[in-house]
Amino acid sequence: MIRIENHLGQIQVSNAYFANLIGHAVSECFGVSGLVNSTPSQGLRALISGKDTEDKGVRVRSIGRELVIDLHITVTYGVNIAAIVKSIINKVTYTVENACGMAVSKVNVFVADMKVQ
Numbered sequence: 001m002i003r004i005e006n007h008l009g010q011i012q013v014s015n016a017y018f019a020n021l022i023g024h025a026v027s028e029c030f031g032v033s034g035l036v037n038s039t040p041s042q043g044l045r046a047l048i049s050g051k052d053t054e055d056k057g058v059r060v061r062s063i064g065r066e067l068v069i070d071l072h073i074t075v076t077y078g079v080n081i082a083a084i085v086k087s088i089i090n091k092v093t094y095t096v097e098n099a100c101g102m103a104v105s106k107v108n109v110f111v112a113d114m115k116v117q
Helices: 015-027 040-049 081-100
Strands: 002-006 009-013 032-035 058-063 066-076 103-115
Touching: 002 058, 015 032, 015 058, 015 066, 015 081, 032 103, 066 081, 081 103
Parallel strands: 066 103
Antiparallel strands: 002 009, 032 066, 058 066
16 A cells, blocks of 8 residues: 555555556557566465466555556567567656656566567
């Protein structure tokens, strides 16, 4: 749960909302094959439930009034990774700031694997 206080009160946004919002934005980017589990707890939950977790590959933290987003992705073989990462950073930053009105200070993209399609 992300909590941010302003002069009107407190804003609370669930991690599931951010995971769905960011996951959808990342999946629309060219060259992204998918998201991969970023923490051992995500992997364990996926193993126990037998299906993907809703926060697969996404971790959102608040530092002060700004958000830091960590993404773990799989890319398509043969595409320019630097261009994909730049596109993801721009798309995720725009999507989160536009949907939530919260500033994104950093988007960290970790390329975990390459897939041949």
